[in-house]
Amino acid sequence: MNLPTWITVSRLLGVPLLLVLLQNPTGRSRWIALAIFLVAAGTDWLDGYLARKLNQVTDLGKFLDPLVDKLLVLAPLLMLIQLGQVPAWAVFLILARELAIAGWRVSQTTISGANVWGKLKTVSQIAAIALLICPPTMDTPAAAIAFWLSVGLTLVSGAIYVR
Incomplete structure (x- = not known):
């Protein structure tokens, strides 16, 4: 495995920490x-940048990167359902899209990277989750707007990917 792939794998370390911190959240947790979520999300950009700059784009990296992204997004969303901040049916739509596209990608003979819609979807999800993770004193309509925008972009990007 090359450096960009190791960075992708290291992003997984943030997932269990997020689950523990959001189990019974306080303002501090x-x-x-x-912070953990944003650092982990930032490594998504870093691994892609390094893979391209160092000419180390691999099929393994193109496969692992979106899988790790899905885990990093879905883990906090599931905790946010438990906390009553987002509706389960909306998270189900995100999960269904992610599973459908993952299944679609596995059936392809070549693995393609994310298109611009997939990247917009990921950025919108990261922004929404970041706003939703903030302590309740920071809870604003911006978090709800960002969440619903990310749900919409998730569905649109899935439809475009399959088309």
Whole structure:
């Protein structure tokens, strides 16, 4: 495995920490969870940048990167359902899209990277989750707007990917 792939795999380390911190969140644990989430999300950009710059784009990296992204997004969303901040049916739509596209990708003979819609979807999800993880004193309509925008972009990007 090359450096970009190791960075992708290291992003997984943030997932269990997020789950623990959001299990019974306090203001402090939410700020820590937010920092971990943003660092982990930032490595998504870093691994892609390094893979391209170092000419180390691999099929393994193209496969693992979106899988790790899905885990990093879905883990906090599931905790946010438990906390009553997002409706389960909306998270189900996100999960269904992610599973459908993952299944679609596995059936392809070549693995393609994310298109611009997939990247917009990922950025919108990261922004929404970051706003939702913030302590309740920071809860604003912006978090709800960002969440519903990310749900919409998730569905649109899935439809475009399959088309």
